[in-house]
Amino acid sequence: MQWTSMVAIYGLFWVLSAFLVMPFGLRTPDEVDGYRVAKGHATSAPVNFRPKRIAKRATVLAVVLFGLYYANYAEQWITVDQLNLLGRPPVEDLGY
Template identity: 80%
Template sequence: MAMQWTSMVAIYGLFWVLSAFLVMPVGLRTPGDVKGHTVAKGHADSAPVNFRPRVIAARATVLALALFGLYYANYAEQWITVEDLNVFGRPPVQDLGY
């Protein structure tokens, strides 16, 4: 069973956004972490000193590729299915009397 390419792009995009939020705080330093750095008037004390969006995007891309690769391998090989995640068992069959 093959996945449509549009679905692949959409799912990868979701993984990328999730990955971006996961890697964003990695390596950031606040003014309190850097000696001799003063906070300008009007700036937050918690604002990062070394924000690098290209590094964050690169890290998010690599992590999203790994996560999507695992997702697609599971999709193709069916290692974990919906039935495996059903912890409550099958619902009881109801006789509707038709």
């Protein structure tokens, strides 16, 4: 696998991980005692949004997911033929 492909796949895992970890630990104004929403702000907006914490968590999760992906790529634990869920035989040599 080329290093540029590895960087691109890791980037995809990172973005996916960021969206997965984003809601954990956020609190809305309704969940915080004594917090008043300023005029013009949404009542559903998080009070304690910390993008650095989200980036750190996403990085750790992306490293784990990419590690599993690369280990599967190198060891071929799960192949495309094993993911044939429709029961059709895989496409044979097309003679190109």
